[in-house]
Amino acid sequence: MCDDDTAIPADHEKDLAFGTKLIHSGNHPDEWTYKDVIPPISLSTIYNAESPGVIQNYEYTRCGNPIRSVLEKCLMAMDNAKYALVYSSGMSATMSMVSMLAPGDHILCSSDVYGGTYRLLSIIAKQAGILFDFIDFINTENIVQNIKPNTKLVWFESLSNPLMRVLDVKKVSDVVHRIRTDILVAVDNSFITPYFQKPLNLGVDVIMYSLSKYINGHSDALMGALVTNNKELYDKLYVYQYTCGNVPSSFDCYMVNRGLKTLHVRMEHHMKNAFVVAQFLRSHPKVLKVNYVGFPDHPQRDVINKQFTGYTGLLSFYINGGLKESVKLLESLKLFYITVSFGCYESLAALPTKMTHASLTDEQKYSIGIYENLVRLSIGLEYVQDLIDDLNQALEASGAKDKTNTTGSINVY
CATH class of the missing domain: 3.90.1150.10 (Aspartate Aminotransferase, domain 1)
Known part of the structure; x- marks a missing residue:
């Protein structure tokens, strides 16, 4: 046994605003009719328009929903990001990134990632004609040697699953972007969470979260998210999402928004x-x-x-x-x-x-x-x-x- 204080690293810098952001971002009572302190769940799938083709805020829940917007605003605040999209699962969020690629495009993925990511690339991406390689990212020279002219996406975990190997997020991002700025660098930050690491500050283009894990924290909601500062990427992902319909339920959005407050x-x-x-x-x-x-x-x-x-x-x-x-x-x-x-x-x-x-x-x-x-x-x-x-x-x-x-x-x- 050890004294509890030794469990906190000496260099642990607390983000004094983080807890306040979690509780208040996107959660102001003035934003809804009855001044609810807790954001209400909007179960409606449809919203009344002022006139044909004139949309005030929401039209159809596949394209947007009030409680979903609340959650996305809070996720943006956690990572100091400009854009966020939440999905029906973490794998759905990952699939959305893969879906933007065309047959013949190439993904470079770190070798020790979640088994579901292996399965997604090895079965679904392969059937779609998307190419991929799994390599060791610890030595970034491996990344340099395996980037191809058709590489469009680099995917890795900041802390690998299940071996807990640490990848230098900034170094990986810098190496890839020095080769070509059009390659998207994506990191799965589900293990560390934005409380302990903000990958956008380290140079990545997009962060994936399995919100079912630490961010919700209660084993009762299935959801994922993509967070980015890249507007062009966000716009593409938004069109893909409302077209394909891989959106979470209003109730799950409420549950995750509730869970992340702590x-x-x-x-x-x-x-x-x-x-x-x-x-x-x-x-x-x-x-x-x-x-x-x-x-x-x-x-x-x-x-x-x-x-x-x-x-x-x-x-x-x-x-x-x-x-x-x-x-x-x-x-x-x-x-x-x-x-x-x-x-x-x-x-x-x-x-x-x-x-x-x-x-x-x-x-x-x-x-x-x-x-x-x-x-x-x-x-x-x-x-x-x-x-x-x-x-x-x-x-x-x-x-x-x-x-x-x-x-x-x-x-x-």
């Missing part, structure tokens, strides 16, 4: 809890390695200090065993729910090889370090000692051996 408070507690759990796991005899961005001796500490103002509640670790022991570990947990998601108030556990990245081939998994003994945790807001006690009893029940008793080869990346 994002700044929740992220502080997620970070503190995760730091303590990560230290516990690192010292456990049945754990071979812990992947956690908050360790002071993290090999990418310089990059972390440069681009993050705090740490996430996510970590992953390799146990001293194989698939049998990993499955037994998860089945033995009492407080952690076994599920594919992350970033909500309850603690969650996943086995990436069988869950989030199950659609990858074994060769693809192994090439990026996803072995049968890799476990991912999303640390929630429970009392941290209860989480440690639960993990300890599950590790003991897993059948994994102590490191001192290891024989043969145990996989670790």
Whole structure:
């Protein structure tokens, strides 16, 4: 155990206006008829026009909705952005970026991304004739060597899933834009959130969020978002959205707008809890390695200090065993729910090889370090000692051996 204060990095600069923005941006009672302090849900799909073809504010909910506008304004405020669009899911937001490309266009994607992103490119984009490559972005020289004349989109995660590898967002953006300014650089910032990182300030063209995760934070709404300062990109995305209809429900917009009001408070507690759990796991005899961005001796500490103002509640670790022991570990947990998601108030556990990245081939998994003994945790807001006690009893029940008793080869990346 450690003192809670050590869980907060010394360079953690609090955005004093952030919490105020979350609560007030787009949420002024004067904007609606009855001065509701809480923005009302507009369930209507249609809106009355003053005259044929004369639209006052809204026409049809596929093209715009009052509570959706409230949420988008708040998202813009969080990232100091000019434009935001919310979608029916994070994958729908990702698909909207891919849909702007034509057959023969090329996407360069970092190798260790969410399994759903692999699936989207490998199946849907491929069928549409869009080309793509998955490469390691840690060494930006790889990016330089793999940019093609037809490359139109570069996609990566600021903190990779599930290995927690940190990519230098500014360096990646600068390298790509030096080659060609017309290539769009997109980053998935779902793991870090705008509370701990603002990628638009680091040079990216667009940010993708799975709003279902930390921003909503309550495991009860499915939604995604794209945030940008690029008007031309926004205009294209807006036309694609109202044409294709990949919009969220009014109720889900209300739920996410409600959930994000406590994002700044929740992220502080997620970070503190995760730091303590990560230290516990690192010292456990049945754990071979812990992947956690908050360790002071993290090999990418310089990059972390440069681009993050705090740490996430996510970590992953390799146990001293194989698939049998990993499955037994998860089945033995009492407080952690076994599920594919992350970033909500309850603690969650996943086995990436069988869950989030199950659609990858074994060769693809192994090439990026996803072995049968890799476990991912999303640390929630429970009392941290209860989480440690639960993990300890599950590790003991897993059948994994102590490191001192290891024989043969145990996989670790």
